[in-house]
Amino acid sequence: MAKVSAYQVAVIGGGVIGTACARAAALRQLHTVILEPGPDPAAASPASAGMLAAQIEPSDDLMLGLCVRGRDVYEHLAATLKDTTGIDIAFWRGGIAAAAFDEPQADGLREAAALQRQAGLRCDWLSGDEVRERWPGAAPDATGALLASEDGAVDPQALTRALLADARRLGASLLPRQADRIIITGDRVTGIVVGGETVAVEQVVLAAGAWSPLLEGLPRPLAVTPVRGQMAATPWPGETPPAILYYDHGYVLTRGAEAVLGSTMEHAGFDCRVTNEGLAQIFRCAVRLLPAVARLPVLRTWAGLRPVTPDGRPIVGPDPDVRGLFYATGHGRNGVLLAALTGDTIGDLLSKGSTDLDLTPFRPNR
Ligand SMILES: Cc1cc2nc3c(=O)[nH]c(=O)nc-3n(C[C@H](O)[C@H](O)[C@H](O)COP(=O)(O)OP(=O)(O)OC[C@H]3O[C@@H](n4cnc5c(N)ncnc54)[C@H](O)[C@@H]3O)c2cc1C
Secondary structure, three states, X not given: OOOOOOEEEEEEOOOHHHHHHHHHHHHOOOOEEEEOOOOOOOOHHHHXXXXXXXXXXXXXXXXXXXXXXXXXXXXXXXXXXXXXXXXXXOOEOOOXXXXXXXXXXXXXXXXXXXXXXXXXXXXXXXXXHHHHHHOOOOOOOOOEEEEEOOOEEOOHHHHHHHHHHHHHHOOOEEEOOOEEEEEEEOOEEEEEEEOOEEEEEEEEEEOOHHHHHHOEOOOOOOXXXXXXXXXXXXXXXXXXXXXXXXXXXXXXXXXXXXXXXEOOOEOEOXXXXXXXXXXXXXXXXXXXXXXXXXXXXXXXXXXXXXXXXXXXXXXXXXXOOOEOEEEEEOOHHHHHXXXXXXXXXXXXXXXXXXXXXXXXXXXXXX
């Protein structure tokens, strides 16, 4: 166990966001500690589908720009992490197809594809026949699909492991304890309380996912709530090539030999149990996208809690009143996609006090 001593940076939370921030801080030669007692069984990162759905998920142009930028970091990061840690994060950039099952849906997606092309992004429209030709056995009654061919996925557990391993290789310590309270003296952070002991720190990054607002001593309430996502896995049907197929908020994706099926969006507090109703919803959508899953065995089910903000944007950046306190939380459905970019942004703020990303839309007091 790491010794409780003084650090330049303490990162609270060791999910994909916290480990990305800690790695970025350590890369910039800051003496860094990560506080993570778990992960909590309800944590989002291990539960995630790991999609880099930059052109599928965003609800507005601002998030589209952010998500595309976040996605594009992975090409280089995947190779770097393989080199430095030996961990393969299973970066896959084979595209994500969002299917339409009637004409109004098709019209909406065709229009979205055209707008993305106008914005300079690669985005195609596939007819229903083209969908079935490309992925035999998939979406038999689809009228077409938007194909974002530069979107893809990573393995979120491997990514978190690799980010942590790299942070430690670069000198960061892991303290497997919970941060109980943040200490603010005057207008700046001076420490955190961990198991009754005070750890002196110059800068704190709050990256505790859905638990972020619960940290004692914060200077403001944080509008982050847990939103449960349930998941299931079956074998991937042999007749269909690897794919990520999406419909509404549901999806099926290939991970190794398995099909990962998701997901629900439920306000259930900190309850991360899997329910029959949740599974029924997932399978209704999955069977539409990949009918073969109906006759395949269910291998596993699980759930995790997304840290969600009211406007769907993350909270990233400095506290407006307290020096040395930074937020990296509230990433909702896109925390894996945005982890590397969030890490770089926080790393720049910690080391030089500025970043090239306009953080106005992501400030905690918006
Ligand atoms: C079912 C599901 C599917 C998803 N699919 C995708 C996807 O396809 N693509 C995508 O980009 N995103 C996806 N997401 C969202 C993504 O997983 C999250 O946005 C992201 O994992 C959030 O990471 P985090 O590190 O902020 O939170 P978490 O992973 O929840 O980590 C927070 C950590 O903080 C620790 N902690 C809490 N309190 C304290 C404390 N006081 N002191 C120290 N540590 C503490 C917890 O133990 C936990 O490990 C999905 C999420 C779910 C649940």
